[in-house]
Amino acid sequence: MTSYSEYSEYTEYTVGEPIQDEQAPSGPVNERWDTRRFEAKLVNPANRRKHTIIVVGTGLAGGAAGATLAEQGYHVVQFCYQDSPRRAHSIAAQGGINAAKNYRNDGDSIHRLFYDTVKGGDFRARESNVHRLAQISVEIIDQCVAQGVPFAREYGGLLDTRSFGGVQVSRTFYARGQTGQQLLLGAYQALSRQIAAGNVEMHARTEMLDLIVVDGRARGIVARDLVTGRISTYFADAVVLASGGYGNVFYLSTNAMNSNATAVWRAHRRGAYFANPCFTQIHPTCIPRSGDHQSKLTLMSESLRNDGRIWVPKAKGDTRPPAEIPEDERDYYLERIYPSFGNLVPRDIASRAAKNVCDEGRGVGPGGQGVYLDFADAIARMGRKAVEEKYGNLFDMYERITAENPYEVPMRIYPAIHYTMGGLWVDYDLQTTVPGLFAIGEANFSDHGANRLGASALMQGLADGYFVLPSTINDYLARNPHKDEVDASHPAAVEAVRETEDRLARLLTVDGDRTPDSFHREIGELVWEFCGMARTDEGLRKALDRIPQIREEFWRRLKVPGTGEEFNQSLEKANRVVDYLELAELMCLDALHRAESCGGHFREESQTPDGEAARGDEEFSYAAAWEFTDTGAAPVLHKEQLTFTYVHPTQRSYA
Amino acid sequence: MKLTLRVWRQKNPDAPGAMATYELDGVSQDMSFLEMLDVLNEELIVKGDEPVAFDHDCREGICGACSLVINGDAHGPERTTTCQLHMRSFQDGDTIDIEPWRASAFPVIKDLVVDRSAFDRVIQAGGYITAPTGAAPEAHATPVPKADADFAFEHAECIGCGACVAACPNGAAMLFTSAKVNHLNVLPQGSPERETRVLDMVAQMDAEGFGGCTLTGECATACPKGIPLFSITAMNKEWLRATRKVKR
Numbered sequence: 001m002t003s004y005s006e007y008s009e010y011t012e013y014t015v016g017e018p019i020q021d022e023q024a025p026s027g028p029v030n031e032r033w034d035t036r037r038f039e040a041k042l043v044n045p046a047n048r049r050k051h052t053i054i055v056v057g058t059g060l061a062g063g064a065a066g067a068t069l070a071e072q073g074y075h076v077v078q079f080c081y082q083d084s085p086r087r088a089h090s091i092a093a094q095g096g097i098n099a100a101k102n103y104r105n106d107g108d109s110i111h112r113l114f115y116d117t118v119k120g121g122d123f124r125a126r127e128s129n130v131h132r133l134a135q136i137s138v139e140i141i142d143q144c145v146a147q148g149v150p151f152a153r154e155y156g157g158l159l160d161t162r163s164f165g166g167v168q169v170s171r172t173f174y175a176r177g178q179t180g181q182q183l184l185l186g187a188y189q190a191l192s193r194q195i196a197a198g199n200v201e202m203h204a205r206t207e208m209l210d211l212i213v214v215d216g217r218a219r220g221i222v223a224r225d226l227v228t229g230r231i232s233t234y235f236a237d238a239v240v241l242a243s244g245g246y247g248n249v250f251y252l253s254t255n256a257m258n259s260n261a262t263a264v265w266r267a268h269r270r271g272a273y274f275a276n277p278c279f280t281q282i283h284p285t286c287i288p289r290s291g292d293h294q295s296k297l298t299l300m301s302e303s304l305r306n307d308g309r310i311w312v313p314k315a316k317g318d319t320r321p322p323a324e325i326p327e328d329e330r331d332y333y334l335e336r337i338y339p340s341f342g343n344l345v346p347r348d349i350a351s352r353a354a355k356n357v358c359d360e361g362r363g364v365g366p367g368g369q370g371v372y373l374d375f376a377d378a379i380a381r382m383g384r385k386a387v388e389e390k391y392g393n394l395f396d397m398y399e400r401i402t403a404e405n406p407y408e409v410p411m412r413i414y415p416a417i418h419y420t421m422g423g424l425w426v427d428y429d430l431q432t433t434v435p436g437l438f439a440i441g442e443a444n445f446s447d448h449g450a451n452r453l454g455a456s457a458l459m460q461g462l463a464d465g466y467f468v469l470p471s472t473i474n475d476y477l478a479r480n481p482h483k484d485e486v487d488a489s490h491p492a493a494v495e496a497v498r499e500t501e502d503r504l505a506r507l508l509t510v511d512g513d514r515t516p517d518s519f520h521r522e523i524g525e526l527v528w529e530f531c532g533m534a535r536t537d538e539g540l541r542k543a544l545d546r547i548p549q550i551r552e553e554f555w556r557r558l559k560v561p562g563t564g565e566e567f568n569q570s571l572e573k574a575n576r577v578v579d580y581l582e583l584a585e586l587m588c589l590d591a592l593h594r595a596e597s598c599g600g601h602f603r604e605e606s607q608t609p610d611g612e613a614a615r616g617d618e619e620f621s622y623a624a625a626w627e628f629t630d631t632g633a634a635p636v637l638h639k640e641q642l643t644f645t646y647v648h649p650t651q652r653s654y655a
Numbered sequence: 656m657k658l659t660l661r662v663w664r665q666k667n668p669d670a671p672g673a674m675a676t677y678e679l680d681g682v683s684q685d686m687s688f689l690e691m692l693d694v695l696n697e698e699l700i701v702k703g704d705e706p707v708a709f710d711h712d713c714r715e716g717i718c719g720a721c722s723l724v725i726n727g728d729a730h731g732p733e734r735t736t737t738c739q740l741h742m743r744s745f746q747d748g749d750t751i752d753i754e755p756w757r758a759s760a761f762p763v764i765k766d767l768v769v770d771r772s773a774f775d776r777v778i779q780a781g782g783y784i785t786a787p788t789g790a791a792p793e794a795h796a797t798p799v800p801k802a803d804a805d806f807a808f809e810h811a812e813c814i815g816c817g818a819c820v821a822a823c824p825n826g827a828a829m830l831f832t833s834a835k836v837n838h839l840n841v842l843p844q845g846s847p848e849r850e851t852r853v854l855d856m857v858a859q860m861d862a863e864g865f866g867g868c869t870l871t872g873e874c875a876t877a878c879p880k881g882i883p884l885f886s887i888t889a890m891n892k893e894w895l896r897a898t899r900k901v902k903r
């Protein structure tokens with residue numbers, strides 16, 4: 001194709017049949033969820049206990065789904081890799097959860113939340129799904145309050161809200177800076193109640209390593225007990241993946257260290273289409289890396305941009321301490337380029353601008369990968385005490401990590417990956433292209449389009465887990481009674497176990513000289529460089545040529561000590577890297593094929609004369625659902641055309 | 656920085672364990688404690704030795720997975736989680752002892768990894784409000800006085816790391832249990848199960864083999880989230896009240 005693609009034919013993808021969501025009813029958008037629930041077949045309560053459902057993951061989506069399905073009477077078998085379901089990474093979400101309660105009487109409504117989310121997603125999400133999400137948002141708050149989630153309250157005892165992420169209403173419910181933790185513990189406690197009641201069989205420290213598909217339907221999983229190393233099979237009438245996003249493909253991200261893509265990637269290899277993998281979100285205000293030892297990045301709440309001013313020195317390579325750089329030698333670049341929005345431009349714009357000034361050699365801190373976020377003016381204006389009240393906990397966290405006092409020295413920040421909008425393709429019922437396999441929460445691609453709004457991840461995880469999946473899965477179970485019991489002797493199960501065991505054995509026998517982490521770091525740096533904040537045809541092709549080489553080297557030079565029959569964290573890691581090495585390739589291909597800029601995906605070739613992202617609605621108003629063929633072999637693209645009846649696509653402008 | 660690390664190594668729950676000594680050079684003050692262990696492990700793997708197993712996940716102080724006793728202190732010298740402890744808290748040339756949580760209710764799985772599933776079972780015994788999905792009333796139907804909401808939040812901050820148990824000379828889990836009891840019992844939504852909750856959770860706590868509380872207060876000193884010591888006395892009050900109200 002070009003001079004670069006001598007190594008890989010991966011870019012020679014073919015376009016297959018278009019794909020459609022056939023489950024969303026037609027009719028007015030605000031009636032579709034009611035219609036679907038009415039049309040969906042139900043399972044008789046007395047019959048539910050005869051059905052087993054596997055749920056992988058115990059975050060907001062998985063924890064909520066496991067608890068709710070068990071309450072309905074299903075037998076749930078649930079898995080998490082952590083030592084307890086309470087530790088899933090939803091716990092780290094800080095900001096809050098959106099809901100169209102309109103408690104502030106400020107003009108909010110379900111339709112406005114729907115509108116904001118479609119627009120915020122840069123017109124790459126389905127209207128049906130997003131409207132349902134907005135409708136359910138109000139029920140989520142009721143549910144969480146009933147569980148005892150200690151949301152922030154006013155003195156009158158009613159719930160407090162705040163505004164978030166550029167919307168004009170105050171619809172974000174929060175529990176200090178620990179909203180994710182409190183919502184997750186609510187779901188975990190509901191799940192615990194069902195575990196105690198015997199309705200949920202919980203397997204902690206157990207990781208799904210493959211999907212078992214029998215006669216075209218998802219019927220079970222292969223999982224490894226991380227303590228004993230034992231590989232087992234589990235069977236069910238349906239399998240639900242709630243295993244989170246794939247941000248850790250970047251190595252450095254705000255994800256937990258062990259968050260991984262293995263469950264979704266293995267499902268993809270077994271036939272589930274993977275949609276929009278290049279839609280990844282970068283958060284502009286994270287603490288920069290301090291050196292090569294850096295293992296993860298920590299996010300600082302975006303609210304800091306309300307009062308902090310972002311700047312870098314005007315001169316390249318200016319290494320003076322910030323206090324010694326006079327005012328007229330500083331470049332408050334966001335205020336300069338975007339005079340009306342200033343420091344409050346959307347996440348992607350703030351992130352790219354930071355990258356640009358650092359690429360120009362004007363970055364600050366170790367390695368020049370940082371910009372200042374300065375509170376000196378805010379302290380002068382509001383007084384130190386007021387700043388402390390507003391941001392005290394964030395300033396403390398910053399000081400703990402960097403040993404610098406942000407009241408005296410400007411903070412240093414840099415963008416980092418923290419959410420992935422892409423994921424397994426699902427229909428309105430949240431079912432993947434493998435019948436009986438469902439994906440919920442960050443693991444699916446459904447609601448955020450090309451960009452997620454702040455405080456919407458918690459909303460979507462809980463909507464899927466508490467309300468959507470427990471309604472839609474009934475329909476599948478009622479229409480697809482399984483007559484044949486499947487057990488470990490079934491050829492499909494035997495094959496999946498054999499493949500898993502072979503893979504682990506191979507990882508252990510390479511006996512080379514490089515650690516799993518060194519490969520993870522290498523692939524992560526590559527995708528960050530070429531499939532990160534700004535992407536180009538040339539860069540993506542470079543990455544696509546390099547990835548198969550890294551993969552080849554991985555299988556030649558990897559070193560994993562120990563055996564597979566024991567607690568072996570190196571083996572766990574290596575096995576996850578196997579999947580990153582394939583997923584990274586699909587991400588880059590998706591980014592290459594989407595020659596437009598939209599949401600979190602910025603293609604340098606596609607920008608307006610003043611340097612803003614230019615969407616290509618004519619050509620790209622679709623979700624890209626990729627079908628796996630073989631490792632390193634070109635996948636097949638299935639396009640789901642998106643239509644907008646209620647929210648008409650417009651170009652963003654923040655200048 | 657150059658450090659001498661003395662690390663507890665134990666192959667599996669049944670194997671005998673022992674402290675092993677490692678010299679580690681080139682440690683940066685900006686590393687977190689766990690990143691320092693990452694560097695050690697990278698060196699061990701390349702040499703063909705087994706890396707040191709330890710639990711960790713979010714590395715931002717909220718998931719509660721990390722759990723090391725460092726120089727005799729749960730989570731080390733600062734009041735934080737191990738993942739948020741940085742090497743600038745140590746000096747060049749230091750010898751650092753690294754051990755797992757020590758408590759009979761937390762058996763060692765491997766090296767520095769322990770089994771904390773007893774905590775999950777304490778929650779399962781009653782650390783929830785029975786509110787099946789869909790049955791919830793409108794959120795504003797029941798106002799909660801701000802003072803009660805703040806009290807609930809203060810206790811709900813517990814991350815379930817187990818430092819309280821590791822720090823306690825008796826291996827007691829009173830602070831963990833009381834944090835959840837207080838979080839839920841103060842709320843109007845938690846009121847219907849107020850008595851059974853405290854009775855069942857305390858009974859499960861005892862059944863798991865956690866020690867008795869002698870109110871030494873080490874737990875609250877070690878707690879990275881600042882769950883206060885009066886949490887325990889508040890639970891004792893709840894428990895006494897419940898024993899009088901509920902005949903079993």
